[in-house]
Amino acid sequence: MAERIVVIGAVAAGPRAACRAKRLNPQAEVIMIDKDDLISYGGCGIPYYVSGDIPDEKELRLTAFKMLRDEKFFENAKGVHTLTKTLATKIDREKKLVHVKYLDSGKEDTIAYDKLVLATGASPFLLPIPGRDLDGVFAISNLHTAIEIKERISKGLVEKVAIIGAGAIGLEMAEAFRDLWGLEVTVLEYFGQPLPRLLDPPMARIVAEHLKEKGVKLVLNARTKEIEGKDGKATAVITEDGRYECDLVIMATGVRPNSQLAKEAGLCVSPLTGGIVVNERLQTSDPNIYAGGDCIEITHLISGKKMVISSGALANRHGRIIGTNLAGGTETFRGATGAFVMKCFDLAVASCGLSYEVAKLEGFDAFYALHNQTERAHYYPGAGLIFVEIVADRRDRRVLGFQAVGPMTDGAMARVNSIAKLLEFKPRLEDTSYMELAYAPPFNAALDPLNVVSMVANNIADGLFKPIEFDEVIKRLREEDPNTIFLDVRSEKEAKPLMEKYPGRWIWIVYDQVRHNIAKIPRDKEIIIVCNSSMRAYEAARVLYAAGFDKVYVPLGGMNFVRRWGWEL
Template structure:
C-alpha cells in the first residue's frame, strides 16, 4: 500500500521534503498543508521585493523557468497534493491522524498519515508594547504583509518609518525602504549594536556608520516604550531616548518557533521553544519529523542546542527529511550558524561564535582582527577586507570568524571556507595553511584569511600584545596620560600630533632601529600603524631592545577611523 506522507507547512522545508520524497517514492500519497494561500516562496527575498529590486511578488514563488509554484504546479509537476487555506488543529499520535480546518468554510476534517512532517516555521516577535496593533505597524513574516508594505510605500503614503530590531531582517528592510523609496528611516535596536546575535561590536559599528552615511538614523541601546497613533494609523514611536515621529513601524525583532501544534501533541520541546529532533530530523515520535524554523538543532561548535531560523538550513534539512521519510537514512549534524548580509555597499559574513558567545560557552576565547586587501594589493580595484578570528587560547581551536568588506562575494568566500572547517574543530594552523585559491584578481598570495590566523597565533604566542581598536578609542585615547607611538611617516603623524600633542610620539618604522632610545622605557606604549602589521613588527623590534610595556593597536589607524569617522579629525 502506498505510504501516506502528510506535511504541515508549505514555505521552504515542507515543499523540499515533499519533492525529495516524491522522487524517491513514486507511489507515496503526499499531502502538503498550509494555512496560507501562497506557498513555496523565497521568504528571504521579501526585503528585495519591498525595495523594488524584485518587481513582482510572483518572482518569489516562481521557478528559474518562470513556472509559478502554486498548488497546481505541485500537483502537475511534483505529484504532491496541496491544501492551502487549511489549518492543522491537532495531531492524534496514536491514531496517526491530523485534524484540519478549512479556513474559508470553517469545515473540519481529518487526514491520516504513516509519517508526518512538521515545517510550521516561526512567527515574528512583537514586543507587547502599547499600540503594537495599530494600523501602520507591520511585520514581514509572509508575502501578504510584504505586498501590503510595498503598496503603501509605493503610493507615497510613507514619508518616514521606524524599523524595530537590528537583525538581518531589520537591516535589509531598512535599506529596502530608504535606498530606493527615500523613506526617512530610523533603525531602533535594544542592544548596544546591530546584529547582536551574529557578530562582535567592531564590524557592526562599521555597518552602523555606513547606514548613517546612507541617511539612515541608527539608534542602538534604545528601547521601544509605546507605538503612538490611533485607528487612522501610526504617528510615532516613543522610546526611552525620546519620540520618533513616523508613518509606519516595521518589526524585525526576531522570530519565535511555531510550536503550538507540536506542544499540544506532547512532542519534546527544547529550551528555545523549538521542537527537539535527532540527527535524522526525527522528533520524539518516530513517525513525526520536523525541521526548519520550528526546530532546534545542534550547535556544532559547542554541542549544545541552538535556534537558527535560516532558509538555507530549512532547505537542507528538508532534503534530509525527504530522504528519510522515503525510507532512506541521511543525517543533519547541526550547524555553526553561517550568516551573510549585504547592507548598502558593505557586506558582512560570519560563522561560529562571537568572542562573547565563546566566553559564555566556557572557552578561554581570544580574538584577532586583521585588515588586508581583498585581492592582490597591486591589482586594480582592490579594497580592504577585514577579518576577525576567534579561537581558544589553550587548545588554539578556531571558534568563529567574522568578515567585512565591499566586495560581497569575496567577503563571503573567506567565511564559507573557514565555516566548512569549524565542525571539524580544527586549530589555527589549519587556517594559516588553508588552501584557498590564488590569482591576483582574487586574492593575495598569502590570503587575508591565512594572515588573520597568523596574526591570532602571534597574539596567543605572546609575540603580539594587542589592544582592541574599540578599547583604544574608548579608553586609551581619552586618557591624557597614555602614550601613542605612531610608526607611520611623519607626514601622517603630524595631523595627529596637532590634536593629541606630545603624547602622540612618532618614529617611522625604518628609523626605529636607530632611534628607539628616544622612547621612554618606564611607560606603556601603544604602537600604531595603518593596519596593525608594521606596528606588530615594531613591537617585535622594541621587545628585542628590551622594551616590555607595549601594546599593538589591532587594525591600526584604518580600523579606528572606520569605527569612529571623527578619529584624527578633532580632539
C-alpha cells in the same frame, strides 16, 4: 496500499521533503497542506522585493526555469497533491489523523497519514507593548505583508519608518526603505550595537557608521515602551529616552518556532528554545512524525548547546534529509555553526561560529584577533579593504568563530563559507593559518585575510606582542596620560596631523627607520605603536622588544578600523 505522507507547511522544508520523498518513492501518495495561498516562495527575498530590486512578488515564487510554484505545479511536475488555505488544527497520533479546516468554506475534515512531516516554520515575535495592534505596525511574516507594505509606500502613504530591532531583517528592511524609496528611517536597537551576538563591537561599529553614512538613524540602547497612535494609526515609537515619529513601524525583534501544534499532539518540545525536539534523522519523539526548518531546535556545533535558527538554507537541507528518510534512507543532520551573510547597502557582512562575547558566555577562554587588508591583491585595480576577526580558545587554540565585513562582493561570504564547515571538526589556529585557498590576484592576496588573521591570533597566543584595544588608546589620549607615548610608523603625511594635535605625545618614525632610531624612543614610557593595519606596528614592536623595551603595545586592527568607525583621534 500505497503509503500516504502528509506534509504540514509548504514554504521551504515542506516542499523539499514532499518532492524528495515522491521522487524516491513514486508509489507513495504525498499530500502537502498550508494555511496560506502563496506557497514555496523565497522568504529571504522579501526585503529585496520591498526595495524594488525584485520588481514583482511572483519572482519569489518562480523556479529557476520560470515556472510558478503553485498547486498545479506541484500536482503536475512533482506529483504532490497540494491543499492551500488549509489549516492543520490538531494531530491525532493514535489514529494517525490530521484535523484540518478549509479556510475558504470553514469546513472541517481529517486527513489520514502513515508518515507525517511538520514544517510549520516560525512566527515573528511581537513586543508586548501598547500600540502593537495599531494600523501601520508590521512584522515581516509573509509575502502578503510585504505586498501590503510596498503598496502603502508606492501610494505615498509613508514618509517616516521606525524599525524596532537592528538584526539582519531590521537592517535589510532599513536599506529597502532608504535606498530606493528615500524614506526617513530610524532603527531602534535594544543592545549597544547592530547585529548583536552575530558580530563583535569592532565589526559592528563598521556597520553602524555605514548606516549613518547612508542616512539611517541608528539609536542604540533603545528601550521601546509603546507605539503611539492617532485615529487607530501608528504615529510614533516611544522609548525611555525619546519619541520617534513615523507612518510605518516594523517589528524586527526575532522569531519564535511554530511548535504549538506539535506540543498539543504530545510531541517533545523544548521548554528552553520552544523548538520541536528531533533526532539526527529529524524524527520527533514519534518515529512516524518528522520535523524540519525553523520550527525545530538544532545543535550548535561549537557550543554544543541547543538553539533555533531561522534559515531558508537549513530548511531546504532539512527537507531533503526528511524526504530521503521517508523513502527508507538513513541520512542525518548533526547541527550547524550558524553561517550567516547579508547585504547592508555597500557592505557584505558575514559570520559563523561564536562571537567573542558569546564564546565567553559559553565558558570558553576566548580571545580574538583583528586584521584588515585588500580582499584582492593590493596591486589589482579596484581592490577594497576587508575587515576580519577570528575567535579562538587560549587553552588549545581551537577556532571558535570568524567574522568579515567587506565590499559588496563575494569576498566576505567566501571566507566565511570556507571556514563554516571546518569549524565542525574543531580546527586549531595552525589549521586556518596554513589553510589552502585558491589564489589569483583578481580574487585575493597570496596570503588570504583568513590566513593572516589566524597568524595574528597565533602571535597573540605565543606572546609575540601585547595587544591593546582602541577603546583604551582613546582613553589614554583623552586623559592625557603622561606615561604613554604614541609612536606612528606610517608616512609623515598621515602622522603629521596627530603630531600637531598631541605635541610631544605623538611621535613619528617611519616604519623602516625604527631600528635605526631606537634612541629617540623614551624607555621610561609605555609605547603604543600605530599603523593602518597593525602589521608594521607589530614588526616595530618586535624591534623594540629585542632592544629591551617591555611595555610596548599594538592596537588590534589598526587605524583603518578607527576610520571605518567614524572615530576622530
